[in-house]
Amino acid sequence: MTIIITVDIGGTQMRAAAFQRGSIEPVDMRRTPTMGEGSAFERLCVLVQSIWPEHRSVEKIVVALPGPLNPETGVIYSAPNIPGWDNFPIGTELEKRFGVPVRIGNDANLAALGEWRFGAGQGHHHLLYLTISTGIGGGVISDGRLLLGAQGLAGEVGHITVLPDGPMCGCGQRGHLEALASGPAIVRYVEEQIAAGTPSLLKELGKITARDVSEAAGQGDELSIHALSRAGAFIGDALASLVHLFNPTAVIFGGGVSFSGDFLLKHVKESLNKNLMDQSYLRDLTIAQAALGDNAGLMGALALGLLPDN
């Protein structure tokens, strides 16, 4: 059996897995050191070389990348934290180096594909995936197909406007979901409220993280509980719009923030219900946590690799 090599490129680390066609258990997994020598592309090549099987042929390489890209042309438009990867034809460069076909995909899009094929979304033909962590990303499966859009830029669920003229988003515009409900947005809100005099268990902490907020909520901290419910309500507002647009049967939440459990999700659901034009949208709608965890990118890349090439 031939091998599919998948790579997940994160902000600080790259991970690779080798899969035998027909199995979802990797035959090998490798990772780069968190701080490597050389350019990002060289480190990627060393990683792929290290996992290249000795006695098996490699069918293709599939790479999950952070940032907007064009899956048709194999060009990544920009990668946060990776110098030199603006409009970088990573697909062609890897093909030149390794002599096998290369496919690339946005990591959140691929995580959607992974959850659909192997995770919490199995059996659903219409699925939304949202990952809520440092940013908010996602992917949409409609009628069994990943929506990519004309240039591969579709599915940017974090950049729906939920509060016109609201806080500044990482993308430079205002009021997007990511600016209101991502981990950093939740932390910023908590810090603002503490600065304004709201009491909180987190007051004496130096640098607050989204995980701190989640833990403080678990200890009954009212500000933290409120901050998570507020973020959940914004996510629910956006989710109602998404449900009106895509009429899915599954909504899957990934990313660290979504593990705040009902401090967040209960308010997501309340706000979804409050905004829906018709309760029919809730018929057969499952809302679930992602199942693949840190492996979502690698498994999503495998799912892409298993799709027939056009």
Added chain:
Amino acid sequence: MTIIITVDIGGTQMRAAAFQRGSIEPVDMRRTPTMGEGSAFERLCVLVQSIWPEHRSVEKIVVALPGPLNPETGVIYSAPNIPGWDNFPIGTELEKRFGVPVRIGNDANLAALGEWRFGAGQGHHHLLYLTISTGIGGGVISDGRLLLGAQGLAGEVGHITVLPDGPMCGCGQRGHLEALASGPAIVRYVEEQIAAGTPSLLKELGKITARDVSEAAGQGDELSIHALSRAGAFIGDALASLVHLFNPTAVIFGGGVSFSGDFLLKHVKESLNKNLMDQSYLRDLTIAQAALGDNAGLMGALALGLLPDN
């Protein structure tokens, strides 16, 4: 050549056209009187009977319907203004009556399909269609396929939340695009402003329509100009979210309100630009007026009829 009969069911009238496969010029067109005798279904049957060709065989009937429906099962969930059409299996009933296959579609979805196949969206594989009139509806073509969602309820572009806790929408929820930028929403805003003392040419008019607002804007009426620019800005806010989700190459505007021209569209574009996370989305993006006018429903039904049955 066989005949495809298409029907467009509006609030006050039903229209039918008979097309020969291979031609987009109807061989016959008929309409019901605006106020007919008998039940809506009986009037529909009389209309179809009246256009049934004498010496040709009918291949299928395709019906464009106002309201949410399931194109798979042929059931319309509810039709505003048509008593008795809640959860009505119109597809099956018509098949029983006429003995040929029947397909049904939401009229705004079908208008999207019609503009894509025959109108302003030809050649685009990723297209958004928005119709702005009494309500706001639309349809999405992604990678050459109409998005329907699990129950046929996708593409409800008028029910994106653009102003949380904003004015009440016709659907019973708050702050949806339709509640802020449809014809009645524009009129309501103008009436509120006049009641609050804002001067306007429209002040002496009894009942104001969206067309009056558009005409008054053309005559320099500042309140009307402002009301249209305000609606345009909300449409642009929503459009930015849609563009982030679907990454289309064409956005087509239909419906009477969109004929307010730049009083509206200029502000749509400004607000779109203001909200976009990346200017890449504007590359190759065409924004255009719909081309099919009143025939959008009939032509969209033809487009659906010409699609291969699954």
